[in-house]
Amino acid sequence: MGATDLSRLSRRDFLKNGFVFGAGAAGLAAGYAAVPDVFARAVYGGKLDGVMNDRVLVMIQLAGGADGLQTVIPLQDPKLRALRPQLSQAANTALPLDASFGLNRSMRGVKALWDQGKVAIVHGVGYPQPNYSHFDSIRIWETGDPLRRQQDGWLGKTIAANYDSAGHPLVGCACGSSEVPGALRDLDATLSVINGQNTFKFNGADAERAMGVIYNGTPGIYGALFDTSVFSARDTMARLRLAREKYTPRAAYNDNVNLVYSSRNQLAAALQLAAQLIISGVGAKILHVTLGGFDTHDQQLARLDSLMGYVDGAISAFHADLAAYGMSDRVLIATWSEFGRRAAETANGGTDHGAAAPMFLIGDTVKGGFYGEAPSLGALDRGGSLKYSVDFRQVYQEILESHLRVDSQEVLGKAFERIPAVRTA
Amino acid sequence: MATARPSATAAPSMGAAAASASPTVPAVMTNATSINIGNLQGWWLDWMTKSPTPFAERMTLFWHGHFTSDYRKVGTNSPAIYWQNLTWRRMALGDLRSMLLKVTPDLAMLRYLDLAASTGRAPNENYARELLELFTMGVGSYTEDDVKAAAKALAGWRLPMRTEPTAQTGIFDPRRAFAAPVTFLGKTGTFNTESVVDTILANDATAPFMVRQFLTSFVTPSPSDAYVARLADRFRRSRYDTKTLMRDIFTSPEFVAPEMFRALIKSPTDFMVSAAKALGATNLSGTIRQYGSTLGQNMFDPPSVAGWGEGASWISSNTMLQRANFVTAALGTLRTTPSAARAHERHLDSVLAQGTVNELNLARDDKSRWFAVFASPEFQLK
Numbered sequence: 001m002g003a004t005d006l007s008r009l010s011r012r013d014f015l016k017n018g019f020v021f022g023a024g025a026a027g028l029a030a031g032y033a034a035v036p037d038v039f040a041r042a043v044y045g046g047k048l049d050g051v052m053n054d055r056v057l058v059m060i061q062l063a064g065g066a067d068g069l070q071t072v073i074p075l076q077d078p079k080l081r082a083l084r085p086q087l088s089q090a091a092n093t094a095l096p097l098d099a100s101f102g103l104n105r106s107m108r109g110v111k112a113l114w115d116q117g118k119v120a121i122v123h124g125v126g127y128p129q130p131n132y133s134h135f136d137s138i139r140i141w142e143t144g145d146p147l148r149r150q151q152d153g154w155l156g157k158t159i160a161a162n163y164d165s166a167g168h169p170l171v172g173c174a175c176g177s178s179e180v181p182g183a184l185r186d187l188d189a190t191l192s193v194i195n196g197q198n199t200f201k202f203n204g205a206d207a208e209r210a211m212g213v214i215y216n217g218t219p220g221i222y223g224a225l226f227d228t229s230v231f232s233a234r235d236t237m238a239r240l241r242l243a244r245e246k247y248t249p250r251a252a253y254n255d256n257v258n259l260v261y262s263s264r265n266q267l268a269a270a271l272q273l274a275a276q277l278i279i280s281g282v283g284a285k286i287l288h289v290t291l292g293g294f295d296t297h298d299q300q301l302a303r304l305d306s307l308m309g310y311v312d313g314a315i316s317a318f319h320a321d322l323a324a325y326g327m328s329d330r331v332l333i334a335t336w337s338e339f340g341r342r343a344a345e346t347a348n349g350g351t352d353h354g355a356a357a358p359m360f361l362i363g364d365t366v367k368g369g370f371y372g373e374a375p376s377l378g379a380l381d382r383g384g385s386l387k388y389s390v391d392f393r394q395v396y397q398e399i400l401e402s403h404l405r406v407d408s409q410e411v412l413g414k415a416f417e418r419i420p421a422v423r424t425a
Numbered sequence: 426m427a428t429a430r431p432s433a434t435a436a437p438s439m440g441a442a443a444a445s446a447s448p449t450v451p452a453v454m455t456n457a458t459s460i461n462i463g464n465l466q467g468w469w470l471d472w473m474t475k476s477p478t479p480f481a482e483r484m485t486l487f488w489h490g491h492f493t494s495d496y497r498k499v500g501t502n503s504p505a506i507y508w509q510n511l512t513w514r515r516m517a518l519g520d521l522r523s524m525l526l527k528v529t530p531d532l533a534m535l536r537y538l539d540l541a542a543s544t545g546r547a548p549n550e551n552y553a554r555e556l557l558e559l560f561t562m563g564v565g566s567y568t569e570d571d572v573k574a575a576a577k578a579l580a581g582w583r584l585p586m587r588t589e590p591t592a593q594t595g596i597f598d599p600r601r602a603f604a605a606p607v608t609f610l611g612k613t614g615t616f617n618t619e620s621v622v623d624t625i626l627a628n629d630a631t632a633p634f635m636v637r638q639f640l641t642s643f644v645t646p647s648p649s650d651a652y653v654a655r656l657a658d659r660f661r662r663s664r665y666d667t668k669t670l671m672r673d674i675f676t677s678p679e680f681v682a683p684e685m686f687r688a689l690i691k692s693p694t695d696f697m698v699s700a701a702k703a704l705g706a707t708n709l710s711g712t713i714r715q716y717g718s719t720l721g722q723n724m725f726d727p728p729s730v731a732g733w734g735e736g737a738s739w740i741s742s743n744t745m746l747q748r749a750n751f752v753t754a755a756l757g758t759l760r761t762t763p764s765a766a767r768a769h770e771r772h773l774d775s776v777l778a779q780g781t782v783n784e785l786n787l788a789r790d791d792k793s794r795w796f797a798v799f800a801s802p803e804f805q806l807k
Contacts, residue, residue, distance in 0.1 A: 133551060135729040148564075169742060179721040179728075180741055193743035195719065202746060204753035210796060211749055213787065214780040218802045220687060223778075225740050226802045232742035 055365075055404050056278050056331045058271070058287045058318075059155065059183065062311070064295030065134065066337035068357030068386070070304045072121055073102045079377035084345040087301055097121075101374070106309030109316025110362065117368035118319075119360060120421035122395055124375040126356035126388025130339065134295070134353070137338035142182035144393055144412050154396055155286050156186025157411045158404070165190040168283040169232035170239060175277075175289050176270025184288055190228055192236050196266070197244075197273050201237055208234060243280035250324035251317040257310045259293060259303070267291045267310060271318040279325045285404075294337060298350035311335075315362060329364040332403045332422065336392070342384050343377060355385035359395055361421050365403055371419050394419045455590035456532060460504050462496050463714070466724045469510065470717070471710035473694070474701040484517035484671075485510065486694060487642055489724070490732030492528045492560060494537035496725040505532035506725050508593060521635065521665035525561070525622045530582045530595030538730065541584045541595065545603030548576035555730050557625070563637075566630035571610055577603035578616035626665060632657035639670065644680055645688040646736045652679050686776075687806035690739050693720035695807060697751060700799045703772050704763060709755055716751040720744050740805075752799040756792050765794035773803045 070087055073094045074080050081088045094102025095111045101121075103111050113119050127146040131137045136148065143150035152160075155172065165171040172184050173192040184191050194200045202208040215230035217223075253268040270289040277284035291311065296303050315333060322328040340357025356375050375386035394416040400408035402422035409415055473482045489510065499506045509531055516524050528534050534552070535541035543549035553575035557567045581602030585592035597618075606615050610624050625631055636657045640648040656673055663669040674680060691699065697716060701709040717723050721744065727733055756762065769777060769785060777785075784797040798804060 133554070133730075135731065138729075178719050178743060178747075180738070185738070187737070191741065193741045195743055195747075199719075200743070200746065202753075203750045204757075204796075206793070207749050207753055207796070207800075210784050210787075210793070211745075211800060213784045214797060214801055215745075216780045216783075217778075218780060219778050220802070220806070222690060222737070222740070222806065223802065225737055226745065226805070229740050229742050229745040233746040236742055237746075 058333045060335045061290040062294050062337040063292040065339045066294040067341040072358045086349045087345045104308045107312040109312045120366045122359045123372040124356045124389035125359045130355035132353040152186040153183040155183045156189045160186045160188035162406045170283050171285045175273045176266045239282040246280040247276045251320035253317045259306045268314040275321045298348040300350045332363040335360045356388035467710045470713045473698045481517045485514045488513035493727045493732040494533040499533045499536045509533040518668035535595045543580045544601045545580045550576040561625045562630040563634040574607040574609040578621050632661040689807050693722040719747045749800045762791045765791040768798045
């Protein structure tokens with residue numbers, strides 16, 4: 001070993017294989033770190049004395065821009081019919097919440113929780129100068145920064161600032177995902193990503209042992225990142241084994257739903273995994289799940305009804321499961337989407353990208369009811385979108401301060417007017 | 426076997442590319458011919474492992490991530506996303522100006538970033554913004570007014586109509602365009618797509634931004650300003666010829682400097698294709714496609730208009746586990762396992778960390794040795 005002319009070898013590889021782009025390493029010995037170990041600091045930088053309470057947050061992302069007017073439906077406003085000749089049919093079948101608003105007909109489970117005072121609906125959530133690009137607006141919501149200057153996610157920052165995630169990689173976990181969602185991303189936080197609990201394991205009899213041997217004091221700028229990730233994978237596998245022993249679902253989760261069209265259906269499985277992590281006490285604090293398909297440029301009446309039915313079923317099962325284990329008083333569920341949709345419908349029964357939309361906060365710690373001011377259908381912005389009345393960071397602040405009980409300014413940079421949707425005592 | 430070269434000019438040759446994994450495309454293809462995305466993904470991955478010109482595939486993948494489009498928004502009721510792939514292969518080392526003039530009315534791009542829905546009367550800013558922000562200049566080098574002006578200046582392109590089934594690119598309709606002057610990047614006048622592109626290429630921000638994209642994909646996550654500036658100057662003077670740029674990059678002293686060794690993390694595709702090539706395995710495209718989804722890099726399905734992330738974002742507990750599982754799966758498909766005796770020299774440059782050495786010494790057979798090589802931290806890096 002070591003006698004080969006490495007730069008020549010690499011260049012030959014590169015020319016022959018195209019995919020091997022290692023620059024030559026002539027003169028470097030086996031411990032090949034030559035650059036500051038930034039990642040080592042980043043990965044091990046978690047807090048030693050984290051916030052000690054048993055609160056858990058579950059964020060549900062409705063990706064694609066979920067329409068608000070077909071979810072929390074104005075019942076009395078004649079302008080709805082004028083703007084949406086087809087989609088306003090949803091008002092006829094809505095589940096009334098009060099005289100003015102009704103819930104999408106598919107959301108019977110959430111309606112039942114509303115009747116128990118466990119659902120807060122925040123009207124008109126958005127931010128100044130709405131951005132109509134999915135990507136930009138997702139990033140704005142993920143980083144909590146409408147100016148798009150921040151890189152780290154608001155949940156990742158929360159973890160980095162408050163919890164010992166280096167020792168407990170399940171503190172922050174994306175359930176039902178293959179990669180770290182932007183909201184959880186932060187180099188100072190160690191995170192877990194569990195696509196499916198049945199697939200989260202090393203295949204092959206010897207792989208786990210071999211990975212443990214290989215990833216042990218790995219040198220180089222990525223060494224700590226690699227070692228921590230492999231450690232975290234093995235640790236998570238062990239915790240999942242433990243979690244499986246301690247938990248059997250006490251509610252019916254169902255992903256066998258017919259959506260008009262969508263990607264993979266695994267919201268219920270992802271929430272069941274979240275319940276398992278919470279109930280089995282493996283240290284989960286902040287969990288994130290995503291359902292796509294909300295970019296309803298066409299056929300919105302049927303599509304959104306089916307999607308909301310799916311969301312409703314999954315949330316209902318999740319809450320019932322937690323309640324059956326006596327843990328629903330610890331868990332807050334919040335929904336978010338990058339934007340709502342345009343007030344007027346398009347010719348093919350859909351809607352274009354819009355701005356403000358309602359957010360749902362669900363759980364035993366919630367003070368049920370409406371918050372914020374519902375956007376007026378008579379005062380749209382220049383582009384025909386609903387104007388926001390509540391900055392989404394006001395809702396983040398309430399989640400952080402009143403539910404998780406951590407310092408929100410460290411994450412959001414400043415204080416906002418309170419939306420008192422979560423009980424503080 | 427028929428020649429396995431995907432041809433830009435003769436679409437049906439994709440059917441002849443490799444009988445086992447060709448996307449089922451009919452002999453006669455119009456712009457309304459439906460395609461099967463799974464077959465298309467399999468075809469490309471298959472070709473990456475087999476092509477006699479792998480660098481062309483690496484460049485095609487680079488452009489696919491740069492001028493990106495995803496099949497979900499573009500749709501599969503048209504070969505647009507496939508044609509876009511052929512374009513990037515054909516122009517893999519082309520000049521930036523030709524590429525920008527090609528991508529603007531590209532059928533997939535017209536749908537993906539809504540330029541087809543933009544008119545002078547109601548400009549849609551989506552493409553104009555990303556053209557400046559992600560494709561050429563980078564955020565901070567232009568204003569919101571420049572975005573609005575570019576949106577007006579670029580309006581006029583539309584998708585082919587049913588009566589135009591042979592059109593393979595967008596059609597410019599002057600009635601949809603914006604006729605009045607605008608002020609764009611400090612110049613006032615009546616612009617069209619060509620003059621928008623030329624104004625961008627005349628801007629000082631463009632060459633450094635583009636060079637940085639290449640360097641962070643091929644050399645280092647943090648190139649120095651001096652390195653960028655030197656290459657950018659020659660890039661601009663070569664009239665943005667990417668062939669010149671790539672030659673400059675690969676012959677630069679920085680490219681072989683010790684601190685650039687293993688400075689980058691292989692993307693899932695880099696990682697899996699390089700493993701398949703190391704094994705000489707030609708039947709792994711299905712496994713690569715399956716694990717591409719698990720590892721977060723599906724062809725024609727980037728997570729955002731910014732393409733795929735680079736570097737540390739590829740590594741998580743989930744992806745390290747699944748990279749190991751890919752290796753297990755790939756080795757499981759082999760009928761005979763090639764000798765791994767010299768794999769650490771050939772594929773890890775004989776520069777190994779202690780953990781990899783330890784496992785190689787423990788390994789009793791070729792499969793276990795290959796596992797140690799491919800699952801090693803060294804092999805995740807480039």
